[in-house]
Amino acid sequence: MTVPIETLINDMGKLFEDRSTKLQLKRTFEARRWQTNETFEEYFYDKTILSGKLCIEETELLEYIVEGIPDYGLCSQAKLQCFRDKYQLLEAFHKISLPKPATPKQSLTVRQNTSNEKSTSADFVVSASTRCYNCNSLGHVAAECRKPKREPRACYVCAQMGHRAADCSMRKTQVHYADAVEGDNEYNH
Incomplete structure (x- = not known):
């Protein structure tokens, strides 16, 4: 094991000290999601400890761990891999970290490149040829459109x-x- 003794003692304390009802434990387990400020390994072990209190089978635990990945692309990749056990999943994701959320200041900055593209808060790139569904103009998306909202089919x-x-x-x-x-x-x- 590569876990420090203090962490192991804290995890064992979490496993055996809690006297919550099964329903509270299940809700806590299901609500636990991978956070941007932690490694996948930390999330994985915390979710595994919570599952130990509920006697969840390993195949079901795998599904819960994958569903707790907030990034759609990473979650889809994990589902496509069809991992057979939880340690295969841990090995595949141990070096992966979640992308940091864009700050409002970052979302409005224009990148310096030749294609005149800018990054939006939705974590995708809007190019000069992107067409707005609201006003039909080029260079922005409907979420950033300054014109009044158009009625559908208008x-x-x-x-x-x-x-x-x-x-x-x-x-x-x-x-x-x-x-x-x-x-x-x-x-x-």
């Missing part, structure tokens, strides 16, 4: 119901196909 240009953006009279660059066919267009000389 026109992207004028936000009115009853027509599409392609047929909107407020649209700046409407193409008149009759003019193009007749040759009245300034580009057909």
Whole structure:
């Protein structure tokens, strides 16, 4: 064992001292999730100690440990691996740490690169070609849109119901196909 004696004594104390009801223990066990300020090993051993009080089988414990991983990508990877025992899971995740949550100041900063991309608070990159579902403009997402929220199925240009953006009279660059066919267009000389 590589655990210091003080930690082992504290863990054994947790295992044998608590006189909570089974329901309280189950709720505590199910609510226990991997935190960003701890290693996977610490989370794993704490969850295992809590499961010892409830007499949970190892296969069920594996599912609970994986469900306690808050990062969707890591949780999906753990599910895809189909670990046979808890120590395989521990070995696979012992060097992995959770990504730190973005601070509000970090979420608004623009990265210095050639593609003119910026990082948002949702931990994904918004490029100049990203289109907003609210106003149909480029360069931001609907969550960051400053325009009033558009009703579902309303026109992207004028936000009115009853027509599409392609047929909107407020649209700046409407193409008149009759003019193009007749040759009245300034580009057909």
